Amino acid sequence: MGMEDCVRPIDIIMKKRNGNTHTQEEIVYLIQQYTEGRIPDYQMAAWLMAAFLNGLDEEETYFLTHAMLHSGKIIDLSCIEKPKIDKHSTGGVGDKISLILAPAVASCGIAVPMTSGRGLGFSGGTLDKLESIPGYRTRLTEKEFVSILGKVGFVMSGQTDDIAPADKKLYALRDVTGTVENIAFITSSILSKKLAEGAEAVVMDVKFGSGAFMKAKAEALCLAETLLRVAGKLGKNLICVLTSMDQPLGNAVGNRLEVIESIECLNGEKIPDLVEITCTLGGYMLIAGKKAGTLSEGKELIEEKLKNGEAFERFVDSVRSQGGDVGFVEHPEKFERARFSRPIHSTKNGFINKIHTENIGTAAVYLGAGRFSKDDEIDPAAGIIVHKKLGSTVRKGEKLLTLYYNKESHVDEAALLAGSSYTIGEDRGHDFQLMHEVIG
């Protein structure tokens, strides 16, 4: 207990509470001590809320990201000679793009070292989706991670305990303390994980709209700019693509339903928004990896891999390498489906002008596709099929959605939420624009 040399957690909390700016030393102290269990959750929670409300500037965000990145190991991928490019999405309803994109990009000679997360609130998670394939293991050792990446060309794994352990603890704490939707926290969480993976460049799908964490495009732009600037300070190449989440991506929401839809897409089925976003993000990944000179060249290459079955074969290889039963992937009709279904019908004629996409995601959670609290178990078969998307016409009595579930306990809540998520107008609304700005 010195005077000058003794930093106390309470002083750091009060400094941010009072609206002051942290030094790198303070942030390093906070993150190290918290990761090592020497600062309790309740002090970290107070700091998180103070930082949420009073803000962290760009320099503080960089310090935070740096401290979180260096709280664990940085994977060494130097043994892999291919360009190593990753993709990350800020999350949304029905976002199964990683499952389609990673094998497609890997087919073009790029190594994709992908660590993903679990579902969070209304938004699904890649790990939960993959684990709906019987046997699929997302918990890999670093050795397995590197070996599968070398062999298959891509790998999909949960964050190992070694990677950014600070983020793992903070992420869980933010989730239960109402401190999720903050640009500094989101930036440091994404970058500390993604930069620890050893990728040279990362293409970011920064989502906004009613089914994303950022509702307003301005917020998403601000996040994208923060991501770019902080990554730049850390010497990492980033490309941010802004995309709209004003409706679910594809038609399936829920883990196994999304895997099945991804398999269809990998088999060349033209689900328009899935193909568009996959080809664009893939195109930028190919440019970053010097496998394409222009975006249109990159997009064509990706589209080709979806058509000619190469992407699908990669996906099968990956499932096999990660312990999954490829029989299901090759014959998706074998997947066990939910026992019950309930259609939601339109109550009038008109145009689909608006979809409250978060409500569809939350409805899927009520059906069992996600978790309200950390210990909730996921039902892999539960979810929603979306029959009508923005701009479609609909007639009274026509199906808007179908709910799939095994447990009936919260179906009424789900039906109420999902059913009220559509705004049907007499006139056609604005055209929906999926792809927006690209910055980087």
Next chain:
Amino acid sequence: MGMEDCVRPIDIIMKKRNGNTHTQEEIVYLIQQYTEGRIPDYQMAAWLMAAFLNGLDEEETYFLTHAMLHSGKIIDLSCIEKPKIDKHSTGGVGDKISLILAPAVASCGIAVPMTSGRGLGFSGGTLDKLESIPGYRTRLTEKEFVSILGKVGFVMSGQTDDIAPADKKLYALRDVTGTVENIAFITSSILSKKLAEGAEAVVMDVKFGSGAFMKAKAEALCLAETLLRVAGKLGKNLICVLTSMDQPLGNAVGNRLEVIESIECLNGEKIPDLVEITCTLGGYMLIAGKKAGTLSEGKELIEEKLKNGEAFERFVDSVRSQGGDVGFVEHPEKFERARFSRPIHSTKNGFINKIHTENIGTAAVYLGAGRFSKDDEIDPAAGIIVHKKLGSTVRKGEKLLTLYYNKESHVDEAALLAGSSYTIGEDRGHDFQLMHEVIG
């Protein structure tokens, strides 16, 4: 897990985080669930910081106070026929007034049911002071509390587990999460405890200045007004007296040193600021208890009890009733003193124009008189004697302070802090004014 009927802690946290106003239902839920251990500390910490930064309005503060008061028992003092009047201080450096005031007021025929707290940061606590008398027990059952009050006329106890248990948990959490200095929290903490004690009226010593939690008088006025209004909604009579803590109260800072000084005062020694504040607060207590018609009449009565030894005799009775060794109180020279002392000398001639009183309190904590963390042990003999107060003249080399301690580990820090707490000018500064507004 319903939709409408399910309040979740996270929703309450986010509501306050977003700057919205709570309903009574939400606050009751939060306080009940937290008290019963069903909301974890980390969620409460996040809410505390959100409420600290975004504020609680008067109605929310009333809801909070009401919920905290009703989280435990309200002591029934109807068996005691005397008027039951208490005093509370918001805390400061050297504030041993309760030890002098309670026996003096009790000598005038008023029952004083006093629950006190421990030291908090730079500010000492009545319980720690009393416990520096060998054998003194501050942990009483409700039965003992009522019985001693009836027999002695006053009682000094820690908050029992039954009294406002919500406050007990929240107070400890606020202390370690940087959420202490907030008017809504301070109001609810003070009133939930004080109203549970069963007193009919409470005189509040609301302190401001460099040795108080509220530095600015405007803040203290705001606290006093909030206290009055919230107490009014709860049907309780309050008188708030604003007093300055721009210098230590009396000359002793540290538990046993303060007990000894209190005994001197109870034996009629005229330590001016201690007498002035005791007589004023006591005067208002006598008015509230209808034992005096005017303030000057009340003050005279109190002064008389200090002079004629009655207050001292009450104090001895109380120490005996609460298990303390009266031998020490009757012969304070028997108290074990600190092994070491170090004087702090003035480095120039001049007038004492300013005292950074909080630093003197913190220096005493470094010497062992208080706690930096909850588990630190207190050294009852450690502390500081103040030789020079505001407006005094001082010569170079003359003693300003003397530090008393048994452990030498942090004496240098204490000496540095205490030594730098004096501002000595060539001209005499403004006159010090101890007593300020009275509202109620």
